[in-house]
Amino acid sequence: MSNASVFVKDNKAEISLPAGAKVTIKAKTNSRFTQKISATSKDGAVDYLFTGTGEHNSVAGQTTITGPSQIVATFEFSEADGNWKASRLNSGGPYDIGNYHLLVVVAENGDDADFNDAILELSWYTPKS
Template sequence: MSDAYVLLNGNTAEINLPAGTQVIVKAKSNSRFTQKLAVTSKDGGADYLFTGNGEHNAVIGQATITGVSQLQATFEYGDDGGAFRPSRLNSGGPYEIGSYNLMVIVAENGDDSDYNDAILEFSWYTPKQ
């Protein structure tokens, strides 16, 4: 198992990824409200802002991160008045399926309880040894 994990604190996720690994980050929406996901690293190796809305896992952004192992992601949504408010978070993984790894952070606006309004996926492959 890798050394990847997520720690949640309010609408912020502290993310640890395997060092030196190429990681695909994909942001998705399942909400009519605009979702705003900011993904950053302390070393400046990652600085992404994914925004958008849509249903049925609409992809609102994607990036490839290489070599960055510690990230922070902040989740917000735009309310009917246009103000951004913090989302509630939950997470899962990392799930190891053969050499494929998946870690997911999901967000809820509060308009229902399905925790799929914003989804941030991290996926990578474990190198063969």
């Protein structure tokens, strides 16, 4: 079991990860509007900002973190006026496939309702027992 979870409220996702896990974070976009995802930990060890636009899972950023067990991800988007607006969120996982684990948070900005405008994927492996 991966010992991870996500709680979505408004445009924030509170993400719990296994302590000490080496986690890959990927941010992707599927929208003509600029998407912004900020990922922060309470202790300040994690403080990343991913921004981007584009279709077909355009990569807005990727990083690897180790250690923090709590991260808050905030999702926003900007139309032509340049003002940031809150996205609507949904989540899935963690999905455990053998020693591989995947947790996904998806965002919708309201232009189509497909919940893929911004995607945050968190993945990690656990050692074999």
